[in-house]
Amino acid sequence: MNRAILSAVCVAAGVGAAAAAEVAPKDVQYGEYGAVEQSLTGQPGDAAAGRKVVGSKSLGNCVACHKISELIDDVPFHGEIGPPLDGAADRWSEAQLRGIVANAKMTFPESMMPSFYKTTGYIRPGKGFTGKAAQEPLPPLLTAQQIEDVVAYLMTLKYE
């Protein structure tokens, strides 16, 4: 019985620690030029998982607008709205990429790119793709973990 209580306390503490480590969308600290230094999860992202988010239509669907040569054999038809992401890690730091993925408008104020980690401040927010009204705060387009996974994947995109 003592052991059971101890376990329960430990689990609760663990959950508490994880929740405390995750940065909520409204608490993200953007630098003057839009970079986000602190990991949103406090843990390294998983580049393989990020690659799935980037290519999946129901998740990030980054390829709708950005070409990534490395991915095109697995996921065809990349868009040309935004700049190609080949060599992204040569041009941007991890903090800059995190800032752009979370909310690109903090780096490029006029950007067409959706804000993937933002929950309020929308005009006529809808419930997903239903066309019906939704109340803010909305669930962010990607979770903190998915953002970190995408950033980890983008950091693998190097020319050399």
Add this chain to the structure above:
Amino acid sequence: MMTTSLKTMICTAAMLTLGAGAAAAQTDEKLVVNGETEITTQAPAPAHLDGALDTIYSGWEFRSPATREVQMDDFDNPGMIFVDQARQVWNTADGSEGKSCASCHDDPAQSMKGVRAVYPKWNEDAQEVRTLEMQINDCRTNRMGAEAWGYTDKGMTSMVALISLQSRGMPVNVAIDGPAQSTWEKGKELYYTRTGQLELSCANCHEDHYGDMIRADHLSQGQINGFPVYRLKNAKLNAVHSRFKGCVRDTRAETYKPGSPEFVALELYVASRGNGLDVEAPSVRN
């Protein structure tokens, strides 16, 4: 690091500018229907666009050669089936007054010639800008004593197609001044408003990025001179407001309703961006 970041930003901005400025002809092919009706599918942008676009292009120019070809012969164009259905309805009495469209308007080839090209249009009696759909329902309820049709019902869209066909090959020329101006301004504001969780305006895709691919889709200027449009995707005629609704929905926004004052205003504004392109209805797109 800051210098690098600035440089990258400048490069990105330059690339975006190049993309938006690449306004070469979308296709050199000419749209001629049934070997006789020449359709203007590109024209100088109307003055009110104030340089936002140099040239306006029909959506026809952005489609594949196979899709473009379907519109070149009325026997191939599935949209004509719905026009033929509407022609039957035109001549059939409905409602308490025992009247058909033909009772007052006789042959649409004469009475409706040029109508589509100037709609939406200010209606002095009603003191509002009206779409063809609104005018059709006014006739049905007030003159025929018949039930109003649903704004995007099949019968309504087919009737709009029959009426629009009578202006095929005539340039769109909607009025944006005088009493229509405030509605037009409202439509313009909606066009540039970034809605929904994706925060996208009409202009983001159809002014800044026409000609570019978004995933596997080739973005057009979103011109509506071809409406109603037969889409291969859903195998039916589509009304302008249905298309607006689909686009707004895809920004993860709460849509406006077909026939709402917002969409009427948006239709007037978007139609005015195509002043100079010819009416194509019923057009064919993917």
